[in-house]
Amino acid sequence: MSTKIAFIGLGIMGLPMAKNLVSAGHQVTGYNRSPEKAERLALAGGAAASSVAEAVRGAEVIITMVPDSPDVEAVMLDEDGVLAHAEPGATWIDHSTIRPDVAVQVAQKAREAGLKPLDAPVSGGEQGAIDGALSIMVGGEQTDFEAVQDVFEGVGKTIVLVGPAGSGQTVKAANQLIVAGNIGLLAEAVLFLEAYGVDTGSALQVLGGGLAGSKVLDQKGQKMLDRSFDPGFRLELHHKDMGIVTSAAREAGVVIPLASTVAQLIASTVQRGDGGLDHSGLFTVLEDLGGRNGTTS
Template identity: 90%
Template structure:
C-alpha cells in the first residue's frame, strides 16, 4: 500500500532512505534546509517541499532524520514545526540519534498533540541506507509499530520493537558504544600490522573470517588501509553519540571505562579539526600517538 510520507532531513542517510521509500511505491514529500537535497529527491520521483508545514500537511507518516536532540526539538516543537501543522492521527517516526530522555519527552508531547510517536534510530551507515538494509531499533507502542512496518521495511532489514518510547534511542546508544570500540581496536590492529610489515590486505581477510570478524572490519578496514576517510558517518556525529552514551551510563550508574576511553579519542580527533572525516578516521589520532611511523624501531 502507498503511504503519504513527509521526510524531514535529507542528509547523508536521509536522502537515500527517502529515495528508497519512493522506490517502494510511497508518496514522499521531502524537506531539507539545503534545498538542493529536496530537488534531488524530486528527481528520484518524490516531491520537494519548501517548508516543514508544506511537507507534513497531508502526511500519514512523518519521518525526521536530523543531527541532534535540539534539532529534533526544533523541528517538532517550533512555531513552524511538525506539531503545529501535522494532521491528528499521523505517525511520527524519528530516525535521528538523540538522547533517550529527549526522545521520551518529545514523544509525550507528540502524543498529546494527537500523533503516534516511534523513536526509530538506525544503524548501517550510508551504504546501509543506500541498500535499504538498515538495522532499526524502535521504541513505542506495538500496535502503532505494526501499522507502519511496511514503511520501515522500505528502508531497513532488521526491524525490532525494543520497548516503550525512548527505548530505541537507548539501544542505539549501546550500538554506538560497540561500533566506536570496534573502530578503535581495528585502527590499533591496522597500525600494529603495518608496523611489522605484514601484508595488511591478507591479514584483514583472514581476521575477517575468524572471531575477530565484524561488519566494522568489513566496511572500515580498507578505508583505514587506504587512508580514505570520505564520510559515510562523520566523526563529529559519533562524538555527539558518545556524549549520549557516557551521560546515560553515568545517569544509570553503569561504569563504562572502554566507552570513556574511545570517547576521549574521538573527542581529540574532532577537536583538532577532523570531525568531518568518516569515523574510521579515528585511526589518524592513534597513528599520531604512535609517532606517525609504521617502523617499530622508530618508537
Template identity: 80%
Template sequence: MSKTIAFIGLGIMGLPMAKNLVGAGFTVRGYNRSPEKAAELAKAGGQAAGTIAEAVDGADVIITMVPDSPDVEDVLTGEDGILAHAEAGAYWIDNSTIRPDVAKSLSDQAAEKGLKPLDAPVSGGEAGAINGALSIMVGGAQADFDAVADVFDAVGKTIVLVGPSGSGQTVKAANQLIVAGNIELLAEAVVFLEAYGVETTSALQVLGGGLAGSKVLEQKGQKMLDRSFDPGFRLALHHKDMGIVTAAAREAGVAIPLGSAVAQLVASTVQQGNGGLDHSGLFTVVEQLSGKK
C-alpha cells in the same frame, strides 16, 4: 492506498532512505534546510517541499532524520514545526540519534497532540541507507509499530521493537558504544600489523574469517589501509553519540571504562579538526599516538 510520507532531513542517511521509500511506491515529500537535497529527491520521483508545514500537510507518516536532540526538538515544536501543522493520527518516526530522555519527552508531547510517535534510530551507515539494509531499533507502542511495518521494510533489514518510547534511543546508544570500540581496536590492529610489515590486506581477510570478524572490519578496514576517510558517518556525529552514551551511563550508575576512553579519543580526533571525516578516521589519532604520522 499508498501512504503519503513527509521526510524531514535529507542528509547522508536521509536522502537515500527517502529515495528507497519512493522506490517502494510511497508518495514522499521531502524537506531539507538546503533545498538542493529536496530537489535531488524530486528528481528521483519524490516531491520537494519548501517548508516543514508544506511537507507534513496531509501526511500519513512523518519521518525526521536530523543531527541532534535540539534539531529534533526544533522541527517538532518550532513555530513552523510538525506539531503546529501535522494532522492528528499521523505517525511520527524519528530516525535521528538523540538522547533517550529527550526522545521520551518529545514522544509525550507528540502523543498529547494526537500523533503516534516511534523513536527509531538506525545503524548501518550510508551503505545501509543506500541498500535499504539498515538495522532499526524502535521504541513505542506495538500497534503503531505494526501499522508502519511497510515503511520500515522499505528502508531496513533488521527491524525490532525494543520497548516503549525512548527504548530505541537507548539501544542505539549501546550500538554506538560497541561500534566506536570496534573501530578503535581495528585501528590499533592495523597500525600494529603495519609496524611489522605484514601484508595488511591479506591479514584483514583472514582476521575477518575468524572470531575477530565484524561488520566494522568488513566496512572500515580497507578505508584505514587506503587512508580514505570520506564520510559515511562523520566523526563529529559519533562524538555527539559518545556524549549521549557517557551521560546516560553516568545517570544509570553504570561504569563504561573502555567506552569512556574511546569517547576521549573520538573527542581528540574531532578537536584536531577531523570531525568531518568518516568515523574510521579515528585511525588518524592512533597513528599519531604511535608516532607513525
C-alpha cells in the same frame, strides 16, 4: 500499500532512505534546510517542499532524520514545526540519534498533539541507507509499530521493537558504543600489523573469517589501509553519540571505562579539526599517538 510520507532531513542518510521509500511505492515529500537536497528527491520521483508545514500537510507518516536532540526539538516543537501543522492521527517516526530522555519528552508532547510517536534510530551507515538494509531499533507502542511495518521495510532489513518510547535511542547508544570500540581496536590492530611489515590486506582477510570478524572490519578496514576517510558517518556525529552514551551511563550508574577512553579519543580527533572525516578516521589520532604517520618497519 502506498503511504503519504513527509521526510524531514535529507542528509547523507536521509536522502537515500527517502529515495528508497519512493522506490517502494510511497508518496514522499521531502524538506531540507538546504533545498537542493529536496530537489534531488524530486528528481528521484518524490516531491520537494519549501517548509516543514508544506511537507507534513496531509501526511500519514512523518519521518525526521536530523543530527541532534536540539534539532529534533526544533523541528517538532517550534512555532512552525511538525506539531503545529501535522494531521492528528499521523505516525511520527524519528530516525535521528538523540538522547533517550529527549526522545521520551518529545514523544509525550507528540502524543498529546494526537500523533503516534516511534523513536527509530538506525544503524548501517551510508551504504546501509543506500541498500535499504538498515538495522532499525524502535521504541513505542506495539500497535503503532505494526501499523507502519511497510514503511520500515522500505528502508531496513532488521526491524525490532525494543520497548516503550526512548528504548530505541537507548539501544542505539549501545550500538554506537560497540561500533566506536570496534573502530578503535581495528585501528590499533592495523597499526600493529604494519609495524611488523605484514601483508595487511591478507591479514584483514583472514581475521575477517574468524572470531575477530565484524561488519566494522569489513567496511572500515580497507579505508584505514588506504588512509581514505571520506565520510559515510562523520566523526563529529559519533562524538555527539558518545556524549549520549557517557551521559546516560553516568545517570544510570553504569561504569563504562572502555567507552570513556574511546570517547576521549574521538573527542580529540574532532577537536583537532577532523570531525568531518568518516568515523574510521579515528585511526589518524591513534597513528599520531604512536608516532608512525603511515610508516611501516
